[in-house]
Amino acid sequence: MSGLVNTILGGPSGGEGRVKVYRPKVEVKLLKMVQRREGQAERYSAAEREIDLTPFLGDVGGIRTTKNLYEAAGGFSISFSDQRHPKTLDTVAAMVEPMDAIEIRGAREPHRYAGQKLPLIMRGWVSDVERAEAIGQDGTPQRTVTIQGQDAGKFWLIHQVIYEIAYLQDVPFLDLFRMQAATGVDVSFMPVSQFITQLTERIVNDKVRKLSAFSSQQVKPFRVSATVTEGIASATTVASVQGPIWQIAEIFADRPWNELFIEDEEEGPLVRFRPTPCRSLAGDFIMPGATDPGRVDIDADAVVALGLKRSDAQVANFFWVPPGGSMLDTSALVNTATLQRGAPLDQQHGNNRPELYGVRRMQVQTRLLPDGLSGLPSRAPTEAGRRQGGRTVVLWHEKRAAELKAMNRDNAVFEGGSATLRGSEELKVGRYLRLTRGDLTSEAYMTRVSHNISPMQAWTTQVSLERGTGFIERTKRRQTAYFAETTRGPYSQ
Structure with missing residues (x-):
C-alpha cells in the first residue's frame, strides 16, 4: 500500500487527532545501452530495453543519491540481494553494463502523482556493478549486487580535450587556436553565457548524439539555462588547458560570483549557469541579475537532526x-x-x-x-x-x-552546517530550505543533498547548508526567541 494514511489517535483528554503516516514509493529502472557478447561490447539489440529493478530491492535493498552544487556530477548507489532474473535465469548483475542508464524516481506522498510518473530524483549512467559473495556464520551464502554510477555530469568528466589526439588525426591548427581546432568552440571574445552554451551544444551534446547512434536508444541532450549577463570569455585564455570538458567550463564559471551545475529534469539534463543567489542581511540579492532559486518549506516535525554553527573562519575585511x-x-x-x-x-x-x-x-x-x-x-x-x-x-x-x-562581509553572523530531514523529492541543491519552528522562521541555502532510501522502511535526506539566517532572525526579536521556537511542534512538550 502506498500513499497517505490518516490515522485516528485518541488525545490525552479523550479527544481525537490526525497524524500523517507516510508511505513513500520508489521506482528504479535500468535502460539498456550496451550488450556484451563473447566479452565484447556492442549495440544492445534485445527487445527488452527497459528493465524494472524495483521488485529486486525487496525490504533489504537500499538506494543512495548524492548531489553537490560544487561538483560536476552527482552519484548513486543501488544495492539489493542477488536474485535470478525470471527471463534470463541468470543473476541480475549479469544484465548490467557500465554506461547503461539508470532512472530513480520517488515520492513521499505518491498519491499526489496519481496517473503520472513519479518525480525524477536522478537519471544517471552506470560506472560499475559488483556482485559480492560471502558465507555467513550459519553457513548460509550471502550475495549482494551493488550498482554505482553518476548522473549526466559524467559526460562532462569522461570526455576530455586532449590535443595530442588532434595531432594524431592531422587536424591543422595554430597553437593559439588549439581549443577551436579540438572542440569547435569560437576563439573570439564572447559573453560568458554564450561560451558555456557553445561548450554544451558543440562538444557535450555531440558526444550524446554519438552515444545515441551507438545504442539505438534515445539519450536526451543537455539543455542550457545561462542567465549570467556580465563578463566576457575567450577560449584563447585557456589554449593550453587539457582535461575534462567540465574543467574548462569551471574556469569560466567564475565562482563565487556565479554558479554552474547540472540538474536532472524530466525533459533532460539542464546545465544551469546563473549569478549566485546570495542575499544580504536585508534580504536583497547581491549579484546583478540574480533571481529567486526557489525554496522548500518544512517545519520542525520534518527535522531528524540539525547542527548549525557560526564561525569567524571565513571573516575578511x-x-x-x-x-x-x-x-x-x-x-x-x-x-x-x-x-x-x-x-x-x-x-x-x-x-x-x-x-x-x-x-x-x-x-x-x-x-x-x-x-x-x-x-x-x-x-x-x-x-x-x-x-x-x-x-x-x-x-x-x-x-x-x-x-x-x-x-x-557578514560571514560571522550567517550559519552553516547540516541537517537530516524527513526524505522528500523536493529537496534539491541550489534552493533555499525554509524552516519554521514554532513562531520562528529562518532559511539556509542547500549546497549538498543526499537521499537515503530503504524501500518499505525509511527515507531520510541529509543536506549541507550555507548562509543560514537563524541567528539573524533571533537578533531581530525584542523578546527571547527560545520560547518562540517551542510554541509548536516536538519541542513544545
Whole structure:
C-alpha cells in the first residue's frame, strides 16, 4: 500500500487527532545501452530495453543519491540481494553494463502523482556493478549486487580535450587556436553565457548524439539555462588547458560570483549557469541579475537532526581580486589603481571589524574580462586605446571585489552546517530550505543533498547548508526567541 494514511489517535483528554503516516514509493529502472557478447561490447539489440529493478530491492535493498552544487556530477548507489532474473535465469548483475542508464524516481506522498510518473530524483549512467559473495556464520551464502554510477555530469568528466589526439588525426591548427581546432568552440571574445552554451551544444551534446547512434536508444541532450549577463570569455585564455570538458567550463564559471551545475529534469539534463543567489542581511540579492532559486518549506516535525554553527573562519575585511593570467601587462595598472583608491578595504563594518577579528584578506581571481572588450588592452592599436582598455579592466576588478565584499562581509553572523530531514523529492541543491519552528522562521541555502532510501522502511535526506539566517532572525526579536521556537511542534512538550 502506498500513499497517505490518516490515522485516528485518541488525545490525552479523550479527544481525537490526525497524524500523517507516510508511505513513500520508489521506482528504479535500468535502460539498456550496451550488450556484451563473447566479452565484447556492442549495440544492445534485445527487445527488452527497459528493465524494472524495483521488485529486486525487496525490504533489504537500499538506494543512495548524492548531489553537490560544487561538483560536476552527482552519484548513486543501488544495492539489493542477488536474485535470478525470471527471463534470463541468470543473476541480475549479469544484465548490467557500465554506461547503461539508470532512472530513480520517488515520492513521499505518491498519491499526489496519481496517473503520472513519479518525480525524477536522478537519471544517471552506470560506472560499475559488483556482485559480492560471502558465507555467513550459519553457513548460509550471502550475495549482494551493488550498482554505482553518476548522473549526466559524467559526460562532462569522461570526455576530455586532449590535443595530442588532434595531432594524431592531422587536424591543422595554430597553437593559439588549439581549443577551436579540438572542440569547435569560437576563439573570439564572447559573453560568458554564450561560451558555456557553445561548450554544451558543440562538444557535450555531440558526444550524446554519438552515444545515441551507438545504442539505438534515445539519450536526451543537455539543455542550457545561462542567465549570467556580465563578463566576457575567450577560449584563447585557456589554449593550453587539457582535461575534462567540465574543467574548462569551471574556469569560466567564475565562482563565487556565479554558479554552474547540472540538474536532472524530466525533459533532460539542464546545465544551469546563473549569478549566485546570495542575499544580504536585508534580504536583497547581491549579484546583478540574480533571481529567486526557489525554496522548500518544512517545519520542525520534518527535522531528524540539525547542527548549525557560526564561525569567524571565513571573516575578511580586505577583499582582493587580482588580475588573471590573461591580463598581461595590465596587472600593474590594476594593482596600483585599485590600492590607491582603497577599494579593497572594509574595516568599518560591524561584522568584520579588524579590532575584533584582525586584518584578514580574502583573495579570489576572476577569469573573465569586462563587457565591451574585443581584445586584451595591451593589444589596443593606439595609446588612447590602451588607456581606455586598461581603465575598463581596472573598473571590472574593482566591481568584482565590491561584489566579493558584499557576499562575505557578514560571514560571522550567517550559519552553516547540516541537517537530516524527513526524505522528500523536493529537496534539491541550489534552493533555499525554509524552516519554521514554532513562531520562528529562518532559511539556509542547500549546497549538498543526499537521499537515503530503504524501500518499505525509511527515507531520510541529509543536506549541507550555507548562509543560514537563524541567528539573524533571533537578533531581530525584542523578546527571547527560545520560547518562540517551542510554541509548536516536538519541542513544545
